[in-house]
Amino acid sequence: MRIPLAYIARNLWARRLTTTLTAAGLALVVFVFATVLMLDEGLRTTLVTTGEYDNVMVIRRSAESEVQSGIDRAQAAIVASHPAIAPGPDGQAMLSKETVVLISLNKRGSDKPSNVVIRGVSQRGLTLRPQVRLVAGRMFRPGASEIIAGASIARRFSGAGIGEKLRFGQREWTVVGLFDAGNSGFDSEIWGDADQLMQAFRRNGFSSMVLRLGGAAGFDAFKRAIESDPRLTLEAKREQTFYSDQSKALSTFISILGLTLSIIFSIGATIGAAITMYASVANRTAEIGTLRALGYQRRNILAAFLAESMLLALAGGAAGLLFASFMQFLSFSTTNFQSFSELAFGFKLNGAIVVKTLLFSLLMGVVGGFLPALRAARMRIVDALRAA
Template identity: 65%
Template sequence: MKAIPLSYIARNLWVRRVTTLLTAGGMALVVYVFATVLMMSEGIRATLVATGQPDNVMVLRKGAGAEINSGITRDQAAIIESLPGIALSAEGRPLVSKEPVVLNNLPKSGSGKPSNVTVRGTSEIGLQLRPQVRLVEGRMFRPGTSEIITGSAVAKGFQGAKLGDSLRFAGRDWVVVGVFDAGRTGFDSEIWGDANQMMQAFRRQAFSSVVFRLGRVDAFDGIKATLDADPRLTVEPKREQRFYADQSEALANFISILGTALSVIFSIGAIVGAMITMFAAVASRIGEIGTLRALGFRRGAVLIAFLGESLLLSLVGGLIGLGLAALMQSVDISTTNFQTFSELAFQFKLTPGIVVQTLAFALFMGLLGGFVPAWRAARLKIVDCLRAA
């Protein structure tokens, strides 16, 4: 079957460039929404997964889905700290951090509206366990004092959280002596202070979690078996990366499902627009269709040509929408993490997989919008076309 040249297809879109751009613009908006939703979900997952280290283990109370509803007694924490297989510091101390985690309400910088911020009690060892965290302003808090350091997202997004400011919570005034950058991970959205002082201030009798580094990455299964077999413990160890990956699932899936549903609804309008455009193209080119048929081009070639126009139109819209969505990578955004009910700052993240999914979605809209007009064009009879011309 002789095929109609691609240049003919592209030329017809250019001749109707105003209509083409308007239709492509409608598709671009739908593609933009679709792509940004996927980028948002991927950004949340990337932020939380990157929070964990592959050789770190987080221990929580069995059945606890998050640190804020977990509890590990001091006796249990001491047993965990004495486990064989835990890495040692240069001073020969076990790399174990026993941490209380609570939520505190702070007003946002722009609106003044209150939002939950995660407050973590930790130590110098806790900082060693998170190599992605580095101080960018000020200094580390001193043990035994009411000093705190704030994540970069907290320092930017909340009132009274900058270097030198003072925050009042848990019946005390806490002085911000440092600001840290956690490499766009979940720790950027936290406030850190001395673990013992946090326990006293919040009147906590138990730690929220115990974090330690494995001496060998493959030692996890042995340590997990030891903890599960100890009748004194009711705890559940998880690799830190796995823990934070689980934390991202509920929120990322919710955004993905809601955004995809909205995109599908919006796409109906874009498909109808493409269909109207292609029907108009068929109506205005009946004479051309008759000429093509008279020159020996079969129905299938006409069908493919008009369907190709619709797909090319949708590809243009898809590329425009994808380009607009890519600009969102420079935007910082925050939302509430469903697992912890605290503020989480993250960035949109565009991946090759999202590019493929987005362009496939755009072409699918073009296929649905163009098939019926293309089918009608292919079914026109030569005599009727030439008579109408």
């Protein structure tokens, strides 16, 4: 004979103040846990969506970022002449030779500087990234000191708005357009003509090459050809894989920090839930004795109090998850550990995070409620009724 769930829920409602306070503590822990997962997912999504799966990125062998990479013009010419590269509508190779440098810009409304990525691209650079689209102004002209800025950069940094000017590389550059990159990492970059940026920064080579292979060409064959060529010291990766790898160091740090905080907070919340359930058992001795006298077995009492603790935790978990969901409407920035540049991102909530968060809250309920439930189940009928 099972104790009805409605009866268990009414017991929680009868102690509304205690239930609310305990649920609030659990909600705080769940909020921290959920936001950490959302932060990790948001960063991972931002960096993964930066790259296109069909694009191939060529960088210097063993370089972990484009800032660390270097491709001289002779090697770039060898790669550009590879027959596997797909031709564009005009017959020219679908290839962008790119240079990446870091500059320091001041944020709007403050003198606090931060590193920003300046990316020099070839004419095919925008075509190879369909997620990047101009939303205001126009494209920069090849051979001119003109740049276009990501929407995130334009909002946060002085001089990066359309029509404004930035000075770097001993030149003054005019922002002639703004682009939106679909919440990818490119939103945190400024783009210009690769040749002009190389001249301004006195670069003799490129940082990377982005290309697209022909339909019949295989990535593995192209990769082997590039990496086995004795004239080259380069390696080829899918662009999406390259940017996904960029997120690993930052995701690991966030996961460790978030897990540590969640464990510390969850211990306190679990103790709070246990105290609440112990108090419930102490105040309901006569009720427990009556239930046992009515024929409910020890395992029914154990299950009822454990279910009560889990319902309490689930209520706190739902509240914490609800508050965490509002984080999706905020945007933040952090430092990309690979390039040491500022990276804008947003928190992202998905079904997997919802399931993990609710399971985490239920786990706290089970851990916090098991010993009090066990104590209630072990009470003898006579002793419980006598204590009443």
